[in-house]
Amino acid sequence: MKVRFILTMAWYYGIKTILRGPSYIVASLATPLTLLFLVFVLSHGALVKFAVIGGLIAFVGSVGLSGAGDSAFFRLQLRIQDLYVSSSIKPFDYMIAFTLSYLVFAIPGIILYVYLGEVYRLFNLYDSIIMILLMLSLIITTTSISFIISSSIKHLRNIWGITGIITIITSILPPTFYPYYYVPKDFLYIIALSPTTPAAVIAQGAFGLSPMMNSMVYILIIETAVYLILARFLVRWREN
């Protein structure tokens, strides 16, 4: 594994992007913060704790999914992927470098949500560890999904629409901003295909907002492994 490359990319494409293009951070936070505000208003504050935790999950998930646009843009428009194919890095190094970049890029947003969590007295040390594990799992699964999608895209014009649809399906449809028990159980298992669903259900259980659903822990662990393995084999590197 090319650790130096992974760290360099995370530094440049994570930190430098934040410093040189802070509007990207604001844009990526706009949707979850708007939904948080709407939930606060519509529920008269009753569901705001759900929306804070769910907002954090939706934010990290959407940052990971935005990788589909970036990696397709790098491959089809900038031709940067071809440049790296001819170097000695492996596709997995490239994907992990992207994943770490997005995790770094998400830090300001995570800090904001942690602050909101503090305002609503949501976090303690134990919950924070669970939340960190959930964030790691989410960024791995969503970046893997991003790379699988972007690899199958032939024309750049399609990627923005597809990413937009998938971001909505994975960040707003699942019970990120509302209690998971509002959703019929069968439907909950269907939308559990999106990693944000088990992450949100686990978080709601861990933070004492809803009853814990242990099956979702197993689902998230399996999904993390499966999406990572799928990406490992489906990501197109050297073209056919």
Added chain:
Amino acid sequence: MISISNLTKVYSKNKIALNVGYQDIDKGIISIIGQNGAGKTTLLRILSTQLKATSGDAFIDGISVTREYNKIRKKIVSIPQEAAPIGILTSYEQIFMYLTARGFSFHSAREEANIALKKVGLYDARNRPTDELSGGMKRKMFVAMALASNADTVFLDEPTTGLDPLSRMEVWSAIKELRGNVILTTHYMEEAEELSKKIYMMDSGKFIGSGSIDELLLPLKGKIRIESRERLDNSYNIGTLYVKYIDSKDLSYYEGKYYSIKKVTIEDLFIIIGVDLES
């Protein structure tokens, strides 16, 4: 040296993009010229392990590009056609990052990136995000990347396409700084003449000739090019133009009439190869 052996690339619907039998490509700075769709980019992408061949093989210094691609990748750099930098990052950062991908330590990546940026004249602009650089500077950044890599073989796919004449000259001077073997594709004939000692010509996925400029122009030796808007016997029709090649001794017949008279260049080879003669 690069040796090609029965290399083919067939896309879906049986579209043959490349069909090269046996061909050796010399060391040094080499140009591959050909019209759009001649197969230059396909060949370069296969040689630089970006694209899988349908059949056959090619060898760079005896190493197979289809089977030993991990070994090949340590020896080559390939700058794709129309490659563009990541706009938010500086040229220094992108070269540094690329060098770490090639296994350089942080220290040597820093050193080599700075040396290369100085050589191509980009050092003063090294800390500017590349979306603020001109087209020529962006292309020079990629040449600096190849330079800093110290690779044995560098592939440059149409390195100056879309640049203005001055920017092209700047990129040429940067390319001349490259060590080792350089294989570049172009459809600018003057670029091939300027940069390489040997030129390979491609058409319809095949090599159709190779040699120095003088050797390639041998079929047109002693000829002069006549252009007219009116139809000429035994001429080549290109759009609204008719092109005819005459012996220089017959020039007096055409002088003083409404003909444009030009010296033949390597460009004319593509006319006689690619355009049907009208009788």
